[in-house]
Amino acid sequence: MQRIHTIDSHTGGEPTRIVIEGGPDLGQGPLRDRVRRFREQHDHVRAAIINEPRGSDVLVGGLIVPPHQTDCDIGVIFFNNTGYLSMCGHGTIGLMVTLAWQNRISAGICRIDTPVGVVEAELLDHHTVRLQNVPSWRYRTGVVVDVPGHGPVTGDIAWGGNWFFLVGDHGQNLSAGNSAALTAFGLRIRAALEAADITGANNELIDHIEMFGAPQHADSSCRNFVLCPGGAWDRSPCGTGTSARLACLAADNRLQPGETWHQESIIGSVFAGSWQPSEDTAEHAQGPVIIPSITGSAWVTAENHLLLDETDPFRYGLPTG
Secondary structure, eight states, X not given: OEEEEEEEEEETTEEEEEEEESOOOOOSSOHHHHHHHHHHHOHHHHHHHHSTTTOOXXXXXXXXXXXXXXXXXXXXXXXXXXXXXXOOHHHHHHHHHHHHHTTSOOSEEEEEEETTEEEEEEEOSSSEEEEEOSOBEEEEEEEEEEETTTEEEEEEEEESSSEEEEESOXXXXXXXXXXXXXXXXXXXXXXXXXXTTOOSGGGOOOOEEEEEEOOSSTTOSEXXXXXXXXXXXXXXXXXXXXXXXXXXXXXXXXXXXXXXXXXXXXXXXXXXEEEEEOSOOOTTOSSOOEEEEEEEEEEEEEEEEEEEOTTOTTTTOOOOO
16 A cells, blocks of 8 residues: 655645655656656656546646755655646645645745746745746747637747746636636647647747736736646636746836736636846847746645555546546
């Protein structure tokens, strides 16, 4: 019987499951290398943690690992129902609140090693975290893709820790009651991008689709819908998606350094975002490279010991193919 100790939380409605004990030993080295080992040697453990019957498509997991960067306090690898995430903003907020719930950290800054670089997260209280994300930037603007059954859709391609295609002129109703139609439309956009060979920098896959529009709350700046890899939609305003949006706003000179942007999800949860110039550069960046700051709240919802019984034919999750 294999036991995996996990703690669950939600950030703005989006669930995170952090592996505390019993996860795979990925050895040492840069986290990019350890993600590869996770994928090639232990992917069945990812499936057991995330997929049914123990999890669901919307759940995001995080494996705590020793950091490779010597100036970091902790390392983390995030994963979902179909694979591995470069970074996860809501998951990092959930990680910090989980560590605080365990009394492993107190109020202050924690440096976190991720596969795409170091992020800083500051615990403001037991539920609130301010995340300083990896350098983010807009790669291309005014990109047109023909979506079958709909016609041309114009959007921006931006990096916020993951690759995003951001669309404002979509004609969709951004409400939770319309999530099925939004998901279907987002999947069609993503398929059209792949068919047209439209990618992020260095031919990297654009695996997140973000549609944005007018907010419903008077104190919010914008409402968004984010479709994640694997076909699930983000219940939170999405940390990396908000970072990508901030990069586009900065590129369009619509948000100045230090100004606050309140990003609202389709269920009404809100992240506060702002940006500062980065010293980093990015080839082909259209606009400044920025350091996004995202503030959000999370709550611990459960502590579990997942049991993987060797006699259980579905101990590594239900088939997804």
